[in-house]
Amino acid sequence: APLQLHQIVNLITDTVRKDQKSALPLADLVISKTQGNPFFVNQFLKTLYQENLLKFNFQERNWDWNISEIESVGITDNVIELMLGKLKRLPPSTQQVLRLAACVGNSFDLNTLAIINEKSWVATFQELLPAIQEGLILTTSELGATESEIINSDLVITTYKFLHDRVQQSGYALIDSKLQTAIHLQIGRLLLANISGERxxxxxxxxxxxxxxxxxxxxxxxxxxxxxxxxxxxxxxxxxxxxxxxxxxxxxxxxxxxxxxxxxxxxxxxxxxxxxxxxxxxxxxxxxxxxxxxEVAFAQAKSELEQAEIYNILIVQYTLLSKYEAAVQSGLKALHLLGIDLAEDNLSEAINAEMATATAYLANQEIASLIHAEKMKDQAQQMAMKLLGNMGPLTFFSSQELWKLTVIKAINLSLKYGFVAEGSYCYSCYGIILNSILGD
Structure with missing residues (x-):
């Protein structure tokens, strides 16, 4: 939160060992320039010192300043411009590496910076060092690394961050606005070319x-x-x-x-x-x-399988919107495209036919042997299983007969073409259906 006037007075008096009455005019000026933002307050006072507007009087053995002199110099109350002034006093090579670092983000690592700077880690660190010494860049890596460790090793990766997001913004402002897009593109290309596939x-x-x-x-x-x-x-x-x-x-x-x-x-x-x-x-x-x-994807689809994929998306969306009937109808249309028609008129007859097929498939094998079934490879049948798995449960309350038909049809597809994850639901439901039919 912004500092209040009395807090800034206390900060100044503690720093320069003056009484509060003497510090009040400077505190008034500071708060008018910074609106009390703690980061801005510190940077403004540091700038006064660097510009020799806040100086130590060795004869009087105390700190002096002249409010009129400070105002006449016209130090900006725009913190970005204030920070830009600090950055522009750094060596050109440091300014360049800060431009690149600002494009990366508020924090960055030396490895990445070296890649986009197109120089070694050691050379990049040497260029970054003046900004570190000025306190504009802070080391954040847990292990940390001393200057000598980085200079004498090719294995140290140190992470850094800008002192404040305003410093990063100032670094970014060093880039000509017309070049910012090109620099981002260059950085992206360099990262893409130099970062391994795993990373x-x-x-x-x-x-x-x-x-x-x-x-x-x-x-x-x-x-x-x-x-x-x-x-x-x-x-x-x-x-x-x-x-x-x-x-x-x-x-x-x-x-x-x-x-x-x-x-x-x-x-x-x-x-x-x-x-x-x-x-x-x-x-x-x-x-x-x-x-x-x-609609666009459905119109452009080249195959029934791809159109069925679109219907599957609709099933999920209609379900989440509680449009269950629309979801079921989308499923029936999609299954029709794949050559599977679930007859809604003669459901009992269709259920009996599918049940007979399932019984025939299972007649000569142990139930436990199903765990060794091969995975389904046919894409059309995989999509059919997805459709049945997504729309089937929606029919449980609207039509028990249609629900039974979707379950047994899925079982038969799984027994004929191989196992898929969606089949697990259907096998569990199949047991329920058998119990209801057999009365057990």
Whole structure:
């Protein structure tokens, strides 16, 4: 919280050993320039000292200042400009490395900074050192590292942070606004090229963010496609972490940068982006945008299997919106596309037929042997199992007969084509159905 006038008076009197009456005019000036922000207060007082406006009088053996002189110099009350003045007094090489560090973020590690500085760790540290000595950059690594340790070792990785977010903003302001986009692109490219595949997954957001900042400068179609795939990976990781807004943004960036006629030149990616983005929009509460994307993807789908995938998304969304009948109808339509028709008119007859098929499959094998069943490989049947697993439970309260039919149909698909995770639910339900039929 902002410091009050009496607190700033106390700070000044404790620092310069003056009485409160003498310190009050300076405290008034400080609070007018800083609005009491503690960080700004310290930086302003340090600037007065560095500019020799707050100085020690050796003859009188006390500290002196002249309010009129300070006001005439016109030290800015804009803290960014104040910090820029401090940074511009640093060596040019230090200013350059701070520009790059500011692009990375409020905290950074020496390894990353060396990569984007395109110099060794030792050389990069030497350039960063004046900012560390000025207190603008702080060491944050748990192990820490002394100056000599870094200079004499190629193995030390030290992490740092800017003294304050205003210092980082000032470092960023050292970059010409016209060059900021290009620098982010350069950083993204360097990180992508120099970070190993194993670690790339850990830093996918960092890499994608830099490249996305400079995406409008990318000309090569191959690089655009690679960035689209990178955004798809980042979006999936963000979704897994329930960061749905971030996932949506990555998907939008990725779809946007795909080159050419995306449905002609990059069909699989275009279809995937529309599916994933439809789900992301839904998860962010944007139902109309989600349905619009689903319609586009359905219209562009090249196969019944892909259309069934779209229906499966609708089943999940309708279920979460409590539109159970719409979800069931979507499931029935999707199954029809895959050649599976669940006759709603003659359910008892259909159940008996499916039950007879299941009994025949199970007649010559022990139940325990099912644990050794091969995994299902047929994609169409895998999708059918997903559809039955998602829509089947919705029929339990509306139509017990239809529910039984979905369960036994799934059992038969599993027995014929192999096991999938979705089959576990159906096997458990199958036991319930058998008990009801046999009266046991």
């Amino acid at each position: 790339r997954a850990e830093r996918i957001f960092e890499i994608a963010d830099h490249l996305n900042s400079g995406r409008n400068l990318i000309i090569d179609d191959t690089e655009k496609t690679e960035l689209a795939i990178l955004n798809l990976t980042a979006a999936r990781k963000a979704k897994d972490a329930t960061a749905y807004a971030a996932a949506r943004d990555y998907l939008k960036f990725g779809r946007e940068i795909l080159p050419g006629d995306i449905w002609q030149d990059s069909y699989e990616l275009a279809f995937t982006f529309h599916k994933e983005l439809a789900e992301a929009e839904y998860l962010n509460g944007n139902f109309e945008e989600s349905e619009a994307l689903i």
